[in-house]
Amino acid sequence: MMEEFKKLGLSENVIAALKKKGYVTPTEIQQKTIPVLLEGKLDLIAQSQTGTGKTASFAIPIIEKAKENSKHVQAIILTPTRELALQVSKEIESLRGQKRLRVLAVYGGTSMNDQIQKLRQGIDIVVGTPGRVIDQIKRRFLDLSQVSFTVLDEADEMLNMGFLEEIEKILENTNPHQRMLLFSATMPKPIQMIAKKFMKEHLFLKIENKQLTIGLTEQVYYEVASSDKFEALRRVIDISDEFYGIIFCKTRVEVDILTRQLIDKNYSAAGIHGDISQEQREKVLSLFRAKRVNILIATDVAARGIDVNDLTHVVNYSLPQNPESYVHRIGRTGRAGKSGMAVTFIIPSERNRLRFIEKIAGGEMNRKELPSINEVIAFKKKHIRQTVEQYCQAGTSGSYEEIAKEILISNTPVSALASVLELAFKAVLNPQNYKELRGVNDSHRTSRKGKKDSFGQNYRKQRSDRDGGFGSRNKRTDDGPRFDSRKSRPDSGKRFDSKKPHSEGPRFDSRKPRSEEGQRFDSRKSRPDGGKRFDSKKSFSGGKKKSFKSFKR
Structure with a gap:
């Protein structure tokens, strides 16, 4: 028991903390990173997906290396x-065991003064978001000049949120x-640039992706028009x-x-x-955990740290950007031996991306057809009947x-009960x-003019919706009759040739306009009124050249 952890060179204090938390064997990333960090000779870049145990992989060496009463x-x-x-801060606190290390989470949305007071008292390990950490550095309450470890956790997510400068x-x-440690699911160029700029000699580790989907989670998807989501x-x-x-939605606005649409x-x-x-x-999470709210709408970032074991559904209202995000989303249902359902909505143009996610994430996604209105109403009636029967068996008050x-x-039992049901469920069963x-299949060929998307927003106008655009060849004039814009105006009768002028005169060059007398002139040489050639370096009166300053008031 715990022999694999002991081989990594961990102290009895940390071993006891791991045992208390239920750890049995180290994960792949823990086996590869902990010895390197304990040795303390190299910086580290680890490419690893969520759920591989990376928090413990950097938290354990930091705890082992940190000194008490610093x-x-x-x-x-x-x-x-x-x-x-x-x-992360709670994970470190649970792994430190009996070692007296002070841990502080520093982030926005809470009192700045409380964090300042704790920093003044002395903190060994700070875990924080870039924005609030910068604030504390500028206020001179956070001094990082003597740190032994700097960790960038989920570096790609920080870059996606625009924290590169911070x-x-x-x-x-x-x-x-x-020692600098960088953990990221992907390795875009900005992360590589950070490593090149701030890291010394470092080791690169890549943990191969594995299928993390839960066996008890049924995965289905529905293909719908965007406006029908x-x-x-x-x-x-x-x-x-x-x-x-x-x-899950893609953006905060969505x-x-x-949320507003569902509440309405x-x-x-x-x-x-x-x-x-x-x-x-x-407050929202408290209501959700107590099931006083049964539908939670969230972005990927905001949903991090939510731990609820008995979810029945996870819905991808917006298709995730990559397979890792998909796995992380649907892993929240089908836990603790309970079945769950992962539902994904896609539009026709997202088919290929869905297939890619299915291939990488593992597991089969079954396409389903949405129930009809009559099927939904029939299900509701069945549910009402079952609920009433349960109340009858439980008994009612006097x-x-x-x-x-x-x-x-004054009424028969059937008509009385029907009236009560209508009074209670008329709106529900409408x-x-x-x-x-x-x-x-035909939604992409239908004009979107006047239509709204799944969030109630107007679509951007397509060319077919604009006046004079494609599809508007035959228009009505103010007088009523249709005409073809490729031909002459309704009052002319002859087909218009763009190579000839409307008059019967000789062909003209549009680059050389006519003067009022009909003679051709070159606009680059003289003016139509016969004046001298205009020189922009001279004044309009033809006098001497004036400086720019002379025109200032």
Whole structure:
């Protein structure tokens, strides 16, 4: 037990902490990185996907190397989001065991003064987002001149969020003799440039991607027109017995729009993204965990750190950018021995990207057809019947029975119950709450003029929608009759030849306009009124050349 970890050269304190957390054997990235970092001779670049145990791979060596009762910051760890900063700081605290190391998460959306007070008291390991770390450096409350480790966690995500400039400024303020560690799922050129600029001799490790999809997660997708996504989502939710899931969108604006659309249709929904405060985020997540809100709409970044085990659905309202993001999303359902469903909506142009994600992520995605309006209504009726039967078996209070007896005095049981059901569920069972879906096969040939996309926004005008564009060859004149724009005007009767003028005169050169007397002139030489050639270096009165300053008032 724990023999593999002992072979890595870890202390008994860390071994005990790992055992307490349930670790048995190190992952591949932990086996390769921990010995290198403990030796302390090389910087490190590790290309690894989410879920491979990379946090422990850099946290353990930092804990082993850090000294107790230090009077300066010994390690700085940068993360793209405050959620990940909190997650990493808690992981370090759980791995430090009995070693007295002070850890602080530094991020925006919370009190700056609280963080300043703790920094003044002394912190060994700082985990933070680039923006807030820069703020504390500028205020001179955070000194990184003596750090032994600098870690860039999920470096590609930080670059995607526009933190390149902040990262470089932070690195310029760190100890030049530190060990620098860079972890990233991808290796774009800006990351390579950072490594070249700030790293010394380093080791590059690449952990091969493995299939991480959960066996108990059913993966399905629906191909719909972009403007039908919201309608499709409603149908998926409405044919589920107990929908409890996360819906992923690409941008913060899309999260806000979709959240508002769902609430307007009386769904219990809430959204989170990077623009909301930490207090508001925690409030929303508390409601979601308590199932007082059963639909959570989020961006990939905002969803990091959310740990809920009994989700029934994960919905990709927007197709993720890469297979790793897809795996990370759908891995939130089908946990703890429970089945789950991963639903993905695509438009026809995204078919190839979906196939690529399916190939890399592993597992089969089954295409399904959306239920019809009648099928949704039938499912709702079945659900209502089952709910009523459950209430009947559980028994009702005396006050309701008294009302029921009074109603039955003048009504038959069937008509009375039907009236109660209509009163309670008329709006729910109204087919007009849904709209017909367009077929995806011909949707791309249909004009988008006056149409809205899945978030209720107007499409950009296509050329066929503009006056005078393609498709508008035959237009009506003010007088009514149609004419062909390739021919002459309606009042002429002759076909127009662009090589000849409207008059019967000789062919003219459009580059040499006519004067009022009909004589040709060269606009580059003389003016139509017969004046002298114009010289821009002289004044308009023909006098001596004036300087630019003479024209100033």
